[in-house]
Amino acid sequence: MSSPASDQYLPLTPAVFAILLALSDREKHGYAIMKEAAMPAGGQIKLGPGTLYGTLDRLMRDALVEETGLTDDRRRRYYRLTQFGSQVLAAETSRLSTALRTARARVTAEEVRA
Amino acid sequence: MSRPNAFLLGAYSALLKLIYPTHLYTCYRDQMLQTIRDADSDRTYNGFQFWSYLFADLIRSSLLEHTRMFRNRIFARPILIHTLALALILTVGGLFAALTIQAALRRSADQPQMQMADKYASALASGSRIQNTLPPLQVDIQHSLEPFAIFYDATGHAVEATGHLADSIPTPPLGVFVHMRTHAISKFTWQPRSGLRIAAVMRRVEGPQPGFILVGRSLKFTEVDEALLRRGTFVTWLLLMCLLAAGALYLDRAERLRRSPTPA
Numbered sequence: 001m002s003s004p005a006s007d008q009y010l011p012l013t014p015a016v017f018a019i020l021l022a023l024s025d026r027e028k029h030g031y032a033i034m035k036e037a038a039m040p041a042g043g044q045i046k047l048g049p050g051t052l053y054g055t056l057d058r059l060m061r062d063a064l065v066e067e068t069g070l071t072d073d074r075r076r077r078y079y080r081l082t083q084f085g086s087q088v089l090a091a092e093t094s095r096l097s098t099a100l101r102t103a104r105a106r107v108t109a110e111e112v113r114a
Numbered sequence: 115m116s117r118p119n120a121f122l123l124g125a126y127s128a129l130l131k132l133i134y135p136t137h138l139y140t141c142y143r144d145q146m147l148q149t150i151r152d153a154d155s156d157r158t159y160n161g162f163q164f165w166s167y168l169f170a171d172l173i174r175s176s177l178l179e180h181t182r183m184f185r186n187r188i189f190a191r192p193i194l195i196h197t198l199a200l201a202l203i204l205t206v207g208g209l210f211a212a213l214t215i216q217a218a219l220r221r222s223a224d225q226p227q228m229q230m231a232d233k234y235a236s237a238l239a240s241g242s243r244i245q246n247t248l249p250p251l252q253v254d255i256q257h258s259l260e261p262f263a264i265f266y267d268a269t270g271h272a273v274e275a276t277g278h279l280a281d282s283i284p285t286p287p288l289g290v291f292v293h294m295r296t297h298a299i300s301k302f303t304w305q306p307r308s309g310l311r312i313a314a315v316m317r318r319v320e321g322p323q324p325g326f327i328l329v330g331r332s333l334k335f336t337e338v339d340e341a342l343l344r345r346g347t348f349v350t351w352l353l354l355m356c357l358l359a360a361g362a363l364y365l366d367r368a369e370r371l372r373r374s375p376t377p378a
Contacts, residue, residue, distance in 0.1 A: 030145050031152035048171025049149045050134065053142035054179045075148035 006087040009062070010095055015055050018045035020064065020081060020089040027068045027080035030056075064088055119154055122165050123147065126172065133176040135183060193369060197362035204354055212347040216340055220313070223336040224301050226261055227315040227329040231299070234263060234329070239321035244274045253277035255284065256310060261331040266291075268324045277330070279306055286314065286328065294318055294326055304330060311337065 012020070018037035022028060028036070034052055036042040047055075056079060059065040064085035068078040081089065127147060131139060150168065188195055237247045244265050253262040255277045262277025264284075270291045272283040284306040293300055294316060304314040314330040 029152075030149040031156075034149060034153065035156075046167065046171075048168050048175065049142075049146035050130075050172040050175030050179075052149070053146055054135075054138055054175050057138055057141065073148065075144040076152075077145055 006084065006091045009064070009088045010092055012088070012092045014043060014045050015047060015051055016059065017089075017092055018043040018047065019052070019055055019059065020085055020092075023065060023079060023081045024086070024089055027070070027078045029076045029078050031076075033079070059085070119161075119165075123150060123154075126150065126165075126168060129169070129172060134172065135176070135179045138179060191366060191369075193362055193366045197358055201355060201358055204358075205351065208347060208351050208354075212343060215343055219336055219339050219343070220303075223313040223331065223333055224315055227313060227331055228301075230261060230263065231315045231317040231327055231329045234265075234327045235317040235319050238265075238319045238323055238325075238327065241322055244323060248274055248276050251276040255279040255312070255330070255332070256307070259332050259334060261329055264328045264330075265319075266326045266328065270326075273325065279310075286316070290316060291326065303333065 015037075019033055022033045022036040022042055030049065030052055033056075034047050034049075037045045037047050056065060060067070060079075063082055065079050066082050068080050071077050127143075130143060130146065153164070234247055238244060248263050248265065251260070251262070253260045253276055255262060256279055258277075262275065264275040264277065265273045266285070267273050270285065270288070272285055275283040277283075286302075286304050286306075290300060290302065290304075298318050300316045302314055302316075304312040306312065311333040312330040313333050313336065314328055316326050316328045319325050319327055
C-alpha cells in the first residue's frame, strides 16, 4: 500500500531497491545483503562495502531499515526492514510492475506488427 | 585469509581510513572489513576482479558520500547560500560598472584631441601652412596638462610641434606610423617616458603637405580619477561584503536558535 510518505522516496536507486529487496524476507548482515543483491533474483546489483554501508546508513536515518541488535559477532550486525521500509518497497514494486506491464504490452504489440 | 589477501585487506583498511567519511568510518569500519573477510572466505569471487572492484567501489562511494554531505551541509543553511549568490552578483556587477566607468573616463580623455586633430588635418589638407595652422605654444609635455600637437611628414619625421619633452620633439613608436598607412585615424595611449602617459590621437593628413598630425594630452588627471574610482570601488565592495557577512551570520544564528529546542 503506497502512501504520500513512501511515495516521496520513489523512484528508488537500484542499490536501495536491492538492499530493501534483500531484507524483505528476513534480517541479514552486510555480506548476506551483498550476496543476495548480486544474484539474478536480487536484481544483479553489484554492491561493494563502501556503497552498501553508506546506503544502509541513510536508510537507517530515514527509518526504512533498522539494526536488529542481534549479532553473532561484534563485527557482523544484522539489519531488517521497518514497516515503513516495507511500504516503500511495496510502492516501488507497484510502480515498476505498472511500467513493466506497459513495456510488455508494447513490446508484444511491436512483435505482432513485425 | 591468505597472506596476499591480508595485505590487500590492510591496504583497503588504510584507504578506508583515509578517504571514507569519518562518521561512516567510525560506525561501519569493522562491519565493512568483516564483509570483505566473509566474501573472501566464500571463494565464489575471482580474486583480482573482486579486489579491484572493492577498491573502485571504495573510491567511488567515498566521493559520492563526501559530495552528498557537502550538499546537505549547504542546503541545511540556505541563508549562507543566498548570501554567497548575492555577494557574487554584487562583485560581478560592481566590477562591470567600475570597468564601464573606467572605459568612459579613458574615452573622454581623447575628446579635445579628436576635435583638434580634425581641425588641423582639414586646415592642412586645404593648403594652410603648418606654421600658420598650429598655435604658437610651447607646452612642456612632462609637466603641463595642456594639449599639444606635433606634425610629422610622410616619412615620420617631426616637422613642427607645440610641445616639447626635454627640449626635443618626441616621436611615437614606428608601429604607429605603420598602422596609419591603412587607417585615417588612430587613438592610443603613448608613454614617451617612464611615468608619463599621453592620450594621443593621430590623424593622416592628405593634400599638399602629406603627413600625420598628432594631438596629445597628459593622462595625469584621468589617472588620478581612475585611481580614485578603483579605491572607491574596492572600499564600497569591502563594506558591502562585510555588511552581507554580518547580516548572514546574524540571520543564520537566529535561524539556528529558532530551530533548536527550547527548554520546558
